[in-house]
Amino acid sequence: MKRLYTIMTVLLLGVCSTFAAGDATAPADSSSHEKLNPKEIIFEHLGDAYGWEVPFDHHHRIPLPIIVYGTDGFHCFSSSHITGGETYDDNGHLFCLAPYGSPHQGKVVEIVDGKEIRPFDISITKNVAALFISVLLVGGLLLWLAAFHRKNRFKAPRKGLGAIEALVTFIYDGVIKPTLGPQARKFAPYLVTVFFFILAMNLLGLIVIFPGGANLTGNIAVTLVLSIITFLVTNLMANKHYWKEILWPDVPVWLKCPLPIMQVIEIFGIFTKPAALTVRLFANMMGGHMIVITLTLLIFIFSAVSPYAGGGATVVSLMFTIFMLLIDVLVSFIQAYVFTMLSTIFISLAQEHGHEETHGGDETARGVLETK
Amino acid sequence: MELFTPDFGLIFWMFVAFGVLFLALWKFAWPIILKTVDSRAELIDKGVEYAQNAKEQLDNARKEAETYLNEARRQQADILRDADKMKTQIIEQARQAAQIEAQKVMDSAKLQIQQQQKEAQQQFRNQVSEFALAIAGKIVHRQMEEDNAQNQLVDSLLDEIEKKN
Numbered sequence: 184m185k186r187l188y189t190i191m192t193v194l195l196l197g198v199c200s201t202f203a204a205g206d207a208t209a210p211a212d213s214s215s216h217e218k219l220n221p222k223e224i225i226f227e228h229l230g231d232a233y234g235w236e237v238p239f240d241h242h243h244r245i246p247l248p249i250i251v252y253g254t255d256g257f258h259c260f261s262s263s264h265i266t267g268g269e270t271y272d273d274n275g276h277l278f279c280l281a282p283y284g285s286p287h288q289g290k291v292v293e294i295v296d297g298k299e300i301r302p303f304d305i306s307i308t309k310n311v312a313a314l315f316i317s318v319l320l321v322g323g324l325l326l327w328l329a330a331f332h333r334k335n336r337f338k339a340p341r342k343g344l345g346a347i348e349a350l351v352t353f354i355y356d357g358v359i360k361p362t363l364g365p366q367a368r369k370f371a372p373y374l375v376t377v378f379f380f381i382l383a384m385n386l387l388g389l390i391v392i393f394p395g396g397a398n399l400t401g402n403i404a405v406t407l408v409l410s411i412i413t414f415l416v417t418n419l420m421a422n423k424h425y426w427k428e429i430l431w432p433d434v435p436v437w438l439k440c441p442l443p444i445m446q447v448i449e450i451f452g453i454f455t456k457p458a459a460l461t462v463r464l465f466a467n468m469m470g471g472h473m474i475v476i477t478l479t480l481l482i483f484i485f486s487a488v489s490p491y492a493g494g495g496a497t498v499v500s501l502m503f504t505i506f507m508l509l510i511d512v513l514v515s516f517i518q519a520y521v522f523t524m525l526s527t528i529f530i531s532l533a534q535e536h537g538h539e540e541t542h543g544g545d546e547t548a549r550g551v552l553e554t555k
Numbered sequence: 556m557e558l559f560t561p562d563f564g565l566i567f568w569m570f571v572a573f574g575v576l577f578l579a580l581w582k583f584a585w586p587i588i589l590k591t592v593d594s595r596a597e598l599i600d601k602g603v604e605y606a607q608n609a610k611e612q613l614d615n616a617r618k619e620a621e622t623y624l625n626e627a628r629r630q631q632a633d634i635l636r637d638a639d640k641m642k643t644q645i646i647e648q649a650r651q652a653a654q655i656e657a658q659k660v661m662d663s664a665k666l667q668i669q670q671q672q673k674e675a676q677q678q679f680r681n682q683v684s685e686f687a688l689a690i691a692g693k694i695v696h697r698q699m700e701e702d703n704a705q706n707q708l709v710d711s712l713l714d715e716i717e718k719k720n
Binding site for chain 2 (some may be wrong): 304325356
Protein backbone atom coordinates (compact mmCIF):
# COMPACT_ATOMS: atom_id res chain seq x y z
CA MET A 184 0.00 0.00 0.00
CA LYS A 185 2.79 2.33 0.93
CA ARG A 186 4.59 1.55 -2.30
CA LEU A 187 1.42 2.22 -4.22
CA TYR A 188 1.22 5.70 -2.69
CA THR A 189 4.79 6.36 -3.71
CA ILE A 190 4.18 5.29 -7.29
CA MET A 191 0.98 7.35 -7.48
CA THR A 192 2.77 10.41 -6.12
CA VAL A 193 5.57 10.14 -8.64
CA LEU A 194 3.14 9.68 -11.53
CA LEU A 195 1.00 12.58 -10.37
CA LEU A 196 4.07 14.76 -10.09
CA GLY A 197 5.06 13.86 -13.61
CA VAL A 198 1.64 14.62 -15.03
CA CYS A 199 1.25 17.89 -13.11
CA SER A 200 4.65 19.20 -14.02
CA THR A 201 4.03 18.29 -17.64
CA PHE A 202 0.82 20.33 -17.70
CA ALA A 203 2.51 23.15 -15.83
CA ALA A 204 5.31 23.15 -18.34
CA GLY A 205 2.81 23.03 -21.18
CA ASP A 206 0.96 26.04 -19.75
CA ALA A 207 4.19 27.92 -19.30
CA THR A 208 5.13 27.49 -22.94
CA ALA A 209 3.18 30.46 -24.17
CA PRO A 210 4.87 33.18 -22.09
CA ALA A 211 8.18 31.35 -22.20
CA ASP A 212 8.23 31.64 -25.99
CA SER A 213 8.30 35.41 -25.80
CA SER A 214 11.52 35.46 -23.76
CA SER A 215 13.18 32.51 -25.44
CA HIS A 216 15.70 34.79 -27.11
CA GLU A 217 17.66 34.44 -23.83
CA LYS A 218 19.32 31.28 -24.89
CA LEU A 219 20.08 28.70 -22.27
CA ASN A 220 23.80 28.38 -21.74
CA PRO A 221 24.33 25.43 -19.40
CA LYS A 222 28.09 25.76 -19.33
CA GLU A 223 27.93 29.34 -18.14
CA ILE A 224 25.37 28.53 -15.48
CA ILE A 225 27.38 25.61 -14.21
CA PHE A 226 30.58 27.60 -13.94
CA GLU A 227 28.79 30.52 -12.37
CA HIS A 228 27.51 28.22 -9.65
CA LEU A 229 30.80 26.51 -9.13
CA GLY A 230 32.82 29.70 -9.12
CA ASP A 231 33.03 32.74 -6.93
CA ALA A 232 30.95 35.93 -7.05
CA TYR A 233 31.00 39.42 -5.60
CA GLY A 234 27.50 39.15 -4.20
CA TRP A 235 25.43 36.39 -2.70
CA GLU A 236 22.36 35.28 -4.60
CA VAL A 237 19.03 35.21 -2.84
CA PRO A 238 16.39 32.66 -3.83
CA PHE A 239 13.74 33.61 -6.45
CA ASP A 240 15.43 36.91 -7.32
CA HIS A 241 17.88 37.32 -10.13
CA HIS A 242 18.45 41.04 -9.76
CA HIS A 243 19.18 41.56 -6.12
CA ARG A 244 22.09 40.03 -4.35
CA ILE A 245 23.33 40.34 -0.81
CA PRO A 246 26.05 42.98 -1.19
CA LEU A 247 29.50 42.14 0.05
CA PRO A 248 32.45 44.49 0.53
CA ILE A 249 34.98 44.78 -2.24
CA ILE A 250 38.50 45.48 -1.05
CA VAL A 251 41.08 46.17 -3.72
CA TYR A 252 44.52 47.67 -3.79
CA GLY A 253 44.49 49.68 -6.98
CA THR A 254 47.05 51.98 -8.54
CA ASP A 255 47.15 54.22 -5.47
CA GLY A 256 46.15 52.35 -2.34
CA PHE A 257 43.18 50.54 -0.94
CA HIS A 258 39.63 51.02 -2.10
CA CYS A 259 36.72 49.59 -0.25
CA PHE A 260 33.15 49.74 -1.45
CA SER A 261 30.01 47.67 -1.62
CA SER A 262 29.65 45.14 -4.37
CA SER A 263 26.12 46.40 -5.07
CA HIS A 264 27.72 49.30 -6.98
CA ILE A 265 29.13 47.08 -9.70
CA THR A 266 27.38 43.70 -9.79
CA GLY A 267 24.75 45.10 -12.15
CA GLY A 268 27.47 45.81 -14.68
CA GLU A 269 27.90 49.46 -13.78
CA THR A 270 31.20 51.30 -13.39
CA TYR A 271 31.82 52.69 -9.94
CA ASP A 272 33.78 55.87 -9.36
CA ASP A 273 35.64 55.73 -6.05
CA ASN A 274 37.42 59.10 -5.59
CA GLY A 275 38.32 59.34 -9.24
CA HIS A 276 39.21 55.71 -9.70
CA LEU A 277 36.92 53.69 -11.89
CA PHE A 278 36.08 50.10 -11.07
CA CYS A 279 33.86 47.63 -12.84
CA LEU A 280 33.44 43.93 -13.43
CA ALA A 281 35.43 42.82 -16.43
CA PRO A 282 32.96 42.05 -19.22
CA TYR A 283 32.41 38.72 -20.94
CA GLY A 284 35.39 37.80 -23.11
CA SER A 285 37.97 39.81 -21.20
CA PRO A 286 40.93 37.90 -19.69
CA HIS A 287 39.71 38.89 -16.20
CA GLN A 288 36.09 38.06 -16.96
CA GLY A 289 33.85 38.48 -13.95
CA LYS A 290 36.53 39.96 -11.73
CA VAL A 291 36.86 43.50 -10.48
CA VAL A 292 39.14 45.59 -12.66
CA GLU A 293 40.28 49.18 -12.44
CA ILE A 294 39.93 51.19 -15.63
CA VAL A 295 42.95 53.39 -16.21
CA ASP A 296 43.09 55.24 -19.53
CA GLY A 297 40.52 52.90 -21.00
CA LYS A 298 42.51 49.81 -20.13
CA GLU A 299 41.49 47.15 -17.64
CA ILE A 300 44.01 46.63 -14.89
CA ARG A 301 43.44 43.82 -12.39
CA PRO A 302 44.07 45.27 -8.94
CA PHE A 303 45.29 43.41 -5.92
CA ASP A 304 41.97 41.92 -4.92
CA ILE A 305 41.18 40.79 -1.38
CA SER A 306 37.44 41.36 -1.58
CA ILE A 307 35.06 39.60 0.69
CA THR A 308 33.53 37.52 -2.05
CA LYS A 309 30.81 34.95 -1.68
CA ASN A 310 33.39 32.27 -0.99
CA VAL A 311 35.22 34.40 1.57
CA ALA A 312 31.95 35.19 3.32
CA ALA A 313 31.06 31.51 3.36
CA LEU A 314 34.52 30.86 4.75
CA PHE A 315 33.86 33.27 7.59
CA ILE A 316 30.51 31.65 8.28
CA SER A 317 32.21 28.24 8.45
CA VAL A 318 34.86 29.60 10.77
CA LEU A 319 32.23 31.12 13.04
CA LEU A 320 30.19 27.94 12.98
CA VAL A 321 33.11 25.63 13.75
CA GLY A 322 34.64 28.01 16.28
CA GLY A 323 31.31 28.58 17.98
CA LEU A 324 30.42 24.90 18.24
CA LEU A 325 33.81 23.84 19.52
CA LEU A 326 34.12 26.68 21.99
CA TRP A 327 30.66 25.76 23.19
CA LEU A 328 31.84 22.19 23.69
CA ALA A 329 34.92 23.46 25.50
CA ALA A 330 32.76 25.63 27.74
CA PHE A 331 30.59 22.62 28.50
CA HIS A 332 33.63 20.60 29.48
CA ARG A 333 35.01 23.41 31.56
CA LYS A 334 31.75 23.56 33.46
CA ASN A 335 30.96 19.85 33.88
CA ARG A 336 34.06 17.81 34.27
CA PHE A 337 33.77 14.19 33.12
CA LYS A 338 30.12 14.58 32.28
CA ALA A 339 29.40 13.46 28.74
CA PRO A 340 27.35 15.96 26.71
CA ARG A 341 24.03 14.88 25.25
CA LYS A 342 22.17 15.67 22.02
CA GLY A 343 23.83 18.23 19.74
CA LEU A 344 27.01 18.68 21.74
CA GLY A 345 27.20 14.94 22.15
CA ALA A 346 27.21 14.58 18.37
CA ILE A 347 30.06 17.07 18.09
CA GLU A 348 31.99 15.26 20.76
CA ALA A 349 31.29 11.96 19.06
CA LEU A 350 32.96 13.40 15.95
CA VAL A 351 35.89 14.66 18.01
CA THR A 352 36.44 11.25 19.55
CA PHE A 353 35.81 9.56 16.20
CA ILE A 354 38.74 11.47 14.71
CA TYR A 355 40.90 11.72 17.81
CA ASP A 356 40.54 8.17 19.09
CA GLY A 357 39.89 6.54 15.76
CA VAL A 358 42.48 8.17 13.52
CA ILE A 359 44.96 10.37 15.34
CA LYS A 360 45.78 8.27 18.38
CA PRO A 361 46.38 4.97 16.58
CA THR A 362 48.51 6.67 13.94
CA LEU A 363 50.51 9.18 15.93
CA GLY A 364 50.63 7.36 19.24
CA PRO A 365 52.31 9.39 21.96
CA GLN A 366 52.40 12.49 19.77
CA ALA A 367 48.66 12.49 19.23
CA ARG A 368 48.12 15.29 21.72
CA LYS A 369 50.63 17.53 19.93
CA PHE A 370 49.06 17.34 16.47
CA ALA A 371 45.43 16.69 17.36
CA PRO A 372 44.45 20.38 17.60
CA TYR A 373 45.46 21.01 13.99
CA LEU A 374 44.04 17.78 12.62
CA VAL A 375 40.68 17.91 14.38
CA THR A 376 40.30 21.58 13.48
CA VAL A 377 40.93 20.71 9.84
CA PHE A 378 38.36 17.93 10.00
CA PHE A 379 35.64 20.13 11.44
CA PHE A 380 36.50 22.99 9.16
CA ILE A 381 36.30 20.88 6.01
CA LEU A 382 33.15 19.14 7.21
CA ALA A 383 31.47 22.47 7.94
CA MET A 384 32.46 23.90 4.56
CA ASN A 385 31.34 20.76 2.74
CA LEU A 386 27.96 20.61 4.45
CA LEU A 387 27.32 24.35 4.17
CA GLY A 388 28.07 24.05 0.47
CA LEU A 389 25.18 21.60 0.11
CA ILE A 390 22.63 24.03 1.53
CA VAL A 391 21.32 25.81 -1.51
CA ILE A 392 20.28 29.14 -0.02
CA PHE A 393 21.98 31.95 1.80
CA PRO A 394 24.22 30.77 4.60
CA GLY A 395 25.30 27.95 2.34
CA GLY A 396 25.61 27.29 -1.33
CA ALA A 397 29.17 28.45 -1.80
CA ASN A 398 31.29 25.81 -3.46
CA LEU A 399 34.13 26.33 -0.99
CA THR A 400 35.88 23.00 -0.75
CA GLY A 401 35.29 22.61 -4.47
CA ASN A 402 37.51 25.65 -4.92
CA ILE A 403 41.13 24.85 -5.49
CA ALA A 404 42.35 27.85 -3.47
CA VAL A 405 40.77 26.48 -0.29
CA THR A 406 42.06 22.96 -0.66
CA LEU A 407 45.44 24.31 -1.70
CA VAL A 408 45.76 26.35 1.48
CA LEU A 409 44.71 23.43 3.63
CA SER A 410 47.23 21.11 2.05
CA ILE A 411 49.94 23.79 2.21
CA ILE A 412 49.35 23.96 5.93
CA THR A 413 49.56 20.18 6.21
CA PHE A 414 52.72 20.35 4.12
CA LEU A 415 54.23 22.96 6.43
CA VAL A 416 53.25 21.06 9.56
CA THR A 417 54.65 17.83 8.12
CA ASN A 418 57.98 19.24 7.05
CA LEU A 419 58.62 21.83 9.74
CA MET A 420 57.85 19.39 12.55
CA ALA A 421 59.69 16.52 10.86
CA ASN A 422 62.49 14.79 12.71
CA LYS A 423 66.02 13.93 11.64
CA HIS A 424 65.15 10.47 10.50
CA TYR A 425 62.64 11.84 7.97
CA TRP A 426 65.21 14.11 6.35
CA LYS A 427 67.81 11.37 6.42
CA GLU A 428 65.39 9.08 4.59
CA ILE A 429 64.97 11.74 1.93
CA LEU A 430 68.55 12.91 1.54
CA TRP A 431 70.38 9.63 2.17
CA PRO A 432 67.89 6.74 2.02
CA ASP A 433 68.78 3.13 2.79
CA VAL A 434 69.34 1.97 -0.77
CA PRO A 435 72.36 0.74 -2.69
CA VAL A 436 74.89 3.52 -3.05
CA TRP A 437 74.80 3.68 -6.86
CA LEU A 438 71.17 4.74 -6.61
CA LYS A 439 72.08 7.86 -4.70
CA CYS A 440 75.71 8.77 -5.10
CA PRO A 441 76.86 9.93 -8.49
CA LEU A 442 73.34 10.60 -9.73
CA PRO A 443 70.90 11.56 -6.92
CA ILE A 444 68.04 9.46 -8.33
CA MET A 445 66.48 8.53 -5.02
CA GLN A 446 66.83 12.03 -3.65
CA VAL A 447 65.02 13.46 -6.64
CA ILE A 448 62.23 10.92 -6.27
CA GLU A 449 61.93 11.54 -2.53
CA ILE A 450 61.91 15.31 -2.88
CA PHE A 451 59.34 15.00 -5.62
CA GLY A 452 57.36 12.86 -3.18
CA ILE A 453 57.33 15.63 -0.59
CA PHE A 454 55.38 17.78 -3.01
CA THR A 455 53.14 15.17 -4.54
CA LYS A 456 51.58 14.39 -1.16
CA PRO A 457 50.00 17.84 -0.62
CA ALA A 458 49.19 18.00 -4.32
CA ALA A 459 47.23 14.77 -4.01
CA LEU A 460 45.45 16.18 -0.95
CA THR A 461 44.56 19.36 -2.82
CA VAL A 462 43.21 17.67 -5.89
CA ARG A 463 41.36 14.88 -4.10
CA LEU A 464 39.21 17.15 -1.95
CA PHE A 465 38.77 19.74 -4.71
CA ALA A 466 37.77 17.26 -7.40
CA ASN A 467 35.42 15.30 -5.18
CA MET A 468 33.49 18.28 -3.91
CA MET A 469 33.43 20.12 -7.21
CA GLY A 470 32.29 16.94 -8.93
CA GLY A 471 29.43 16.55 -6.50
CA HIS A 472 28.27 20.13 -7.01
CA MET A 473 28.63 19.83 -10.76
CA ILE A 474 26.52 16.69 -10.96
CA VAL A 475 23.74 18.24 -8.89
CA ILE A 476 23.69 21.40 -10.99
CA THR A 477 23.82 19.45 -14.22
CA LEU A 478 20.94 17.25 -13.14
CA THR A 479 18.94 20.34 -12.27
CA LEU A 480 19.81 21.92 -15.58
CA LEU A 481 18.51 18.85 -17.40
CA ILE A 482 15.01 20.10 -16.58
CA PHE A 483 15.63 23.32 -18.49
CA ILE A 484 17.44 21.64 -21.34
CA PHE A 485 14.57 19.20 -21.86
CA SER A 486 12.00 21.94 -21.41
CA ALA A 487 13.65 23.82 -24.24
CA VAL A 488 13.11 20.75 -26.44
CA SER A 489 9.51 20.09 -25.47
CA PRO A 490 7.43 20.96 -22.45
CA TYR A 491 6.39 17.33 -22.01
CA ALA A 492 9.97 16.11 -22.05
CA GLY A 493 10.73 18.83 -19.53
CA GLY A 494 7.90 17.59 -17.31
CA GLY A 495 9.24 14.07 -17.38
CA ALA A 496 12.77 15.26 -16.83
CA THR A 497 11.63 17.22 -13.78
CA VAL A 498 10.57 14.11 -11.92
CA VAL A 499 13.58 12.10 -12.97
CA SER A 500 16.14 14.80 -12.32
CA LEU A 501 14.51 15.79 -9.04
CA MET A 502 14.80 12.25 -7.80
CA PHE A 503 18.37 12.00 -8.99
CA THR A 504 19.22 15.39 -7.52
CA ILE A 505 17.91 14.40 -4.12
CA PHE A 506 19.77 11.12 -4.37
CA MET A 507 22.97 12.93 -5.35
CA LEU A 508 22.60 15.46 -2.56
CA LEU A 509 22.19 12.66 -0.05
CA ILE A 510 25.28 10.99 -1.46
CA ASP A 511 27.04 14.34 -1.22
CA VAL A 512 26.26 14.48 2.48
CA LEU A 513 28.04 11.18 2.79
CA VAL A 514 30.85 12.36 0.53
CA SER A 515 31.22 15.54 2.60
CA PHE A 516 31.88 13.46 5.64
CA ILE A 517 34.10 10.95 3.87
CA GLN A 518 36.22 13.63 2.25
CA ALA A 519 36.72 15.52 5.50
CA TYR A 520 37.65 12.21 7.09
CA VAL A 521 40.01 11.25 4.27
CA PHE A 522 41.74 14.62 4.29
CA THR A 523 42.28 14.38 8.03
CA MET A 524 43.40 10.78 7.83
CA LEU A 525 45.91 11.45 5.05
CA SER A 526 47.24 14.52 6.85
CA THR A 527 47.66 12.38 9.96
CA ILE A 528 49.52 9.74 7.99
CA PHE A 529 51.79 12.27 6.31
CA ILE A 530 52.60 13.87 9.64
CA SER A 531 53.17 10.51 11.30
CA LEU A 532 55.54 9.47 8.50
CA ALA A 533 57.62 12.53 9.26
CA GLN A 534 57.56 11.68 12.97
CA GLU A 535 58.62 8.07 12.60
CA HIS A 536 61.87 7.02 14.17
CA GLY A 537 64.29 4.58 12.64
CA HIS A 538 64.26 0.95 13.63
CA GLU A 539 67.12 1.54 16.01
CA GLU A 540 65.39 4.18 18.08
CA THR A 541 61.89 2.83 18.48
CA HIS A 542 62.45 -0.85 19.05
CA GLY A 543 64.65 -3.13 21.07
CA GLY A 544 67.67 -5.20 20.19
CA ASP A 545 65.96 -7.58 17.73
CA GLU A 546 64.73 -4.74 15.61
CA THR A 547 68.13 -3.12 15.66
CA ALA A 548 69.66 -6.32 14.36
CA ARG A 549 67.09 -6.50 11.60
CA GLY A 550 67.74 -2.84 10.77
CA VAL A 551 71.44 -3.59 10.45
CA LEU A 552 70.70 -6.56 8.20
CA GLU A 553 68.48 -4.44 6.02
CA THR A 554 71.18 -1.83 5.72
CA LYS A 555 73.62 -4.45 4.53
CA MET B 556 40.20 27.77 -16.72
CA GLU B 557 39.04 29.82 -13.82
CA LEU B 558 38.17 26.77 -11.75
CA PHE B 559 41.71 25.51 -11.71
CA THR B 560 43.53 28.76 -11.03
CA PRO B 561 43.50 29.59 -7.35
CA ASP B 562 42.28 33.07 -6.62
CA PHE B 563 44.71 35.14 -4.58
CA GLY B 564 42.08 36.89 -2.47
CA LEU B 565 40.58 33.59 -1.38
CA ILE B 566 43.99 32.15 -0.55
CA PHE B 567 44.75 35.20 1.56
CA TRP B 568 41.46 35.07 3.44
CA MET B 569 41.71 31.33 3.80
CA PHE B 570 45.06 31.68 5.56
CA VAL B 571 43.69 34.42 7.78
CA ALA B 572 40.45 32.65 8.59
CA PHE B 573 42.01 29.27 9.20
CA GLY B 574 44.78 30.86 11.24
CA VAL B 575 42.31 32.68 13.45
CA LEU B 576 40.15 29.59 13.83
CA PHE B 577 43.11 27.38 14.62
CA LEU B 578 44.64 29.79 17.12
CA ALA B 579 41.34 30.37 18.87
CA LEU B 580 40.59 26.67 19.15
CA TRP B 581 44.18 25.80 20.00
CA LYS B 582 44.15 28.28 22.84
CA PHE B 583 40.64 27.94 24.19
CA ALA B 584 39.03 24.73 22.99
CA TRP B 585 41.34 21.84 22.28
CA PRO B 586 43.33 21.66 25.50
CA ILE B 587 40.23 21.29 27.62
CA ILE B 588 38.32 19.12 25.16
CA LEU B 589 41.18 16.70 24.49
CA LYS B 590 42.10 16.56 28.14
CA THR B 591 38.55 15.81 29.17
CA VAL B 592 38.10 13.22 26.44
CA ASP B 593 41.38 11.55 27.36
CA SER B 594 40.82 11.56 31.07
CA ARG B 595 37.25 10.41 30.70
CA ALA B 596 38.38 7.52 28.54
CA GLU B 597 40.93 6.69 31.18
CA LEU B 598 38.31 6.98 33.89
CA ILE B 599 35.98 4.66 32.02
CA ASP B 600 38.79 2.18 31.43
CA LYS B 601 39.69 2.28 35.08
CA GLY B 602 36.05 1.94 36.05
CA VAL B 603 35.63 -1.13 33.89
CA GLU B 604 38.82 -2.61 35.25
CA TYR B 605 37.72 -1.83 38.78
CA ALA B 606 34.34 -3.40 38.20
CA GLN B 607 35.93 -6.49 36.72
CA ASN B 608 38.29 -6.75 39.66
CA ALA B 609 35.45 -6.23 42.08
CA LYS B 610 33.42 -8.93 40.39
CA GLU B 611 36.36 -11.27 40.43
CA GLN B 612 36.95 -10.54 44.08
CA LEU B 613 33.30 -11.03 44.85
CA ASP B 614 33.35 -14.34 43.03
CA ASN B 615 36.46 -15.34 44.87
CA ALA B 616 34.98 -14.28 48.17
CA ARG B 617 31.82 -16.23 47.45
CA LYS B 618 33.84 -19.28 46.54
CA GLU B 619 35.95 -18.85 49.64
CA ALA B 620 32.89 -18.46 51.83
CA GLU B 621 31.46 -21.60 50.33
CA THR B 622 34.63 -23.54 51.02
CA TYR B 623 34.63 -22.22 54.56
CA LEU B 624 31.02 -23.21 54.95
CA ASN B 625 31.70 -26.68 53.62
CA GLU B 626 34.70 -26.96 55.87
CA ALA B 627 32.62 -25.89 58.82
CA ARG B 628 29.93 -28.39 57.95
CA ARG B 629 32.50 -31.13 57.65
CA GLN B 630 34.02 -30.17 60.96
CA GLN B 631 30.62 -30.13 62.57
CA ALA B 632 29.93 -33.60 61.28
CA ASP B 633 33.35 -34.71 62.48
CA ILE B 634 32.76 -33.25 65.89
CA LEU B 635 29.38 -34.87 66.13
CA ARG B 636 30.82 -38.19 65.12
CA ASP B 637 33.69 -37.77 67.57
CA ALA B 638 31.29 -36.86 70.32
CA ASP B 639 29.19 -39.89 69.56
CA LYS B 640 32.25 -42.08 69.59
CA MET B 641 33.44 -40.53 72.79
CA LYS B 642 30.07 -41.01 74.40
CA THR B 643 30.01 -44.72 73.67
CA GLN B 644 33.62 -44.94 74.76
CA ILE B 645 32.91 -43.18 78.01
CA ILE B 646 29.93 -45.38 78.66
CA GLU B 647 32.04 -48.39 77.84
CA GLN B 648 34.80 -47.22 80.12
CA ALA B 649 32.35 -46.48 82.87
CA ARG B 650 30.85 -49.87 82.49
CA GLN B 651 34.24 -51.50 82.59
CA ALA B 652 35.25 -49.44 85.62
CA ALA B 653 32.04 -50.39 87.36
CA GLN B 654 32.59 -54.00 86.54
CA ILE B 655 36.11 -53.87 87.85
CA GLU B 656 34.94 -52.11 90.96
CA ALA B 657 32.16 -54.63 91.46
CA GLN B 658 34.59 -57.44 90.96
CA LYS B 659 36.88 -55.89 93.49
CA VAL B 660 34.07 -55.50 95.95
CA MET B 661 32.95 -59.02 95.32
CA ASP B 662 36.49 -60.35 95.66
CA SER B 663 37.06 -58.59 98.94
CA ALA B 664 33.70 -59.79 100.12
CA LYS B 665 34.60 -63.34 99.15
CA LEU B 666 37.93 -63.01 100.88
CA GLN B 667 36.26 -61.77 103.98
CA ILE B 668 33.74 -64.50 103.81
CA GLN B 669 36.48 -67.04 103.41
CA GLN B 670 38.37 -65.56 106.30
CA GLN B 671 35.33 -65.51 108.41
CA GLN B 672 34.62 -69.02 107.36
CA LYS B 673 38.14 -69.99 108.34
CA GLU B 674 37.79 -68.21 111.64
CA ALA B 675 34.50 -69.84 112.18
CA GLN B 676 35.98 -73.19 111.34
CA GLN B 677 38.89 -72.50 113.65
CA GLN B 678 36.53 -71.50 116.36
CA PHE B 679 34.38 -74.43 115.65
CA ARG B 680 37.42 -76.72 115.75
CA ASN B 681 38.61 -75.20 118.98
CA GLN B 682 35.20 -75.57 120.45
CA VAL B 683 34.93 -79.11 119.13
CA SER B 684 38.34 -79.94 120.58
CA GLU B 685 37.36 -78.32 123.86
CA PHE B 686 34.13 -80.28 123.80
CA ALA B 687 36.06 -83.41 122.87
CA LEU B 688 38.61 -82.87 125.62
CA ALA B 689 35.88 -82.19 128.09
CA ILE B 690 34.02 -85.26 126.94
CA ALA B 691 37.23 -87.31 126.83
CA GLY B 692 38.21 -86.06 130.32
CA LYS B 693 34.81 -86.99 131.67
CA ILE B 694 34.98 -90.39 129.99
CA VAL B 695 38.53 -91.00 131.20
CA HIS B 696 37.56 -89.78 134.65
CA ARG B 697 34.71 -92.25 134.79
CA GLN B 698 36.81 -95.13 133.43
CA MET B 699 39.71 -94.45 135.69
CA GLU B 700 37.53 -94.74 138.76
CA GLU B 701 38.29 -98.40 138.72
CA ASP B 702 41.98 -99.35 139.50
CA ASN B 703 41.88 -102.29 137.25
CA ALA B 704 41.13 -100.42 134.30
CA GLN B 705 43.86 -98.02 135.20
CA ASN B 706 46.41 -100.72 135.44
CA GLN B 707 45.28 -102.37 132.37
CA LEU B 708 45.71 -99.15 130.42
CA VAL B 709 49.11 -98.58 131.85
CA ASP B 710 50.05 -102.10 130.86
CA SER B 711 48.77 -101.80 127.39
CA LEU B 712 50.51 -98.49 126.91
CA LEU B 713 53.70 -99.99 128.21
CA ASP B 714 53.35 -102.92 125.82
CA GLU B 715 52.92 -100.62 123.02
CA ILE B 716 56.07 -98.69 123.86
CA GLU B 717 57.91 -102.03 124.23
CA LYS B 718 56.78 -103.25 120.86
CA LYS B 719 57.95 -100.03 119.29
CA ASN B 720 61.41 -100.34 120.77
